[in-house]
Amino acid sequence: MFFFRRRTSATELPAQLLAFMGTDIHSHLVPGIDDGVQETATAVHFIEQLQAMGINKIITTPHAMMDRYPNSADTIRAPFAEVAAALQAKGNNIPFHFAAEYYLDEQFAPLMAQPLLTLTGNLVLVEISFMAPPPQLHQWLFDLQAAGYQPVMAHPERYPYYHGNMEYYQQLKNIGCLLQVNLLSLTGYYGKHVQQAAQQLLQAGLADLTGTDLHHEKHLRAITGIGQDKKLRQLLEKYPFKNNSL
Template sequence: MFGFFKNKKKTLKEIIPANFVDIHSHLLYGLDDGSKSLNETKQLIADLQKFGFSQFIVTPHTTPLVWENTKDGILNQHQKVKNELGMAASDFRVASEYLIDDSFLKRLENERLLTLKDNYVLIEMSYINPPIHLYEIIMELNSQGYQPVLAHPERYNFYKSDYDSFKRLKNVGCLFQMNMLSSTGYYGMGITTIADYLLKENMYDFAGSDVHHQRHINDFSSELKVKNVDAFESLLFKNVCFKSE
């Protein structure tokens, strides 16, 4: 009996620090594969607040040919939903999660991006393969004054046997954001193994929920599967730099 309590693992929701600032979520309903209604958005926010979340930077996808969101469209929907929720501007902010592909450089030429805060911009890649001009895109972002933050690097399976690519991305100035559910095995243990490696090597800079729906919320009650729990707990505190007064 005593051994049972000694070996009991922590759940994800148990280690979230108070007043956590989430920098990656799909709570802005009606724009992508995230929340589908105001009621769903309200419920997801209420559940996350119970875990200790206090501020949300919502990041709807900007994905050519899939979610053709425009900057104005995102800003207008954010203003509408913020008013519907009655939330303070500091507690419900907006950016976007940009897919970097061959069309992204043209986007950079034509508009200022929606950033997480200051110059931090959230980017993602296709899960099939990296863009041909990946490093050119990262360097162009840097040259225009942006700080690229790569969403969930652990989920790109083409890097699972190529850990040197993570180091190259860091060396060209890319920051890494871990998905919190990667710590529980939600996306598969192979992805959790990669996340564990990046935690061990201290390569993550921030964490985000990437919450889309109630199934994600439910998994916050799952036990942690990563071995580097201390590193993961320390990572969660790094999001404080995005706190808005």
């Protein structure tokens, strides 16, 4: 017996659910170059679903992780163009751009010899190890700023070594880092501890931006589930995220 996963249809999506953010700055919608979508049709489908929920601009951010996903403008440009062309063929003119989610490790420093892919202006999305805090983190963030970039730390709530101590997050802010919380974290998708950390970041007013971090259909279903959580919807709609300014 074969079982088929049913795609979420636009008619099932809560209208304007994500209108509070407007711009999604974190997703993996360039096909075949990281652990996100693998086909152009899937990327287009996800973009249409985000639009149905109130997203009016997408800056998609493939992983740039040199030992696993050695992406750059050269590897991203062609598959991104296929998605953009498919959208245009359907008459869909949503602003759709690409940047990158840079993994900070020893292999990152040489990348700064060339211009980095920014979300907008000088904003650069970065992530770090989930296993342990890199001892060079402050130096890497300093180097980014010295080069004229503003680092945006992706999903800080997902780094377990920061849990239980809000001072770590405040330190990131103090050294000039913006913090981007995942919507999926607030739904409990990654577990209770991550959810609590995300909630604490919002309660403390430390989060600057949010993003879907959309990779696949399961993520999309978790995001649509926000529509059933009245308390979370109210929290998101009241929080002063800066996405709409990008």
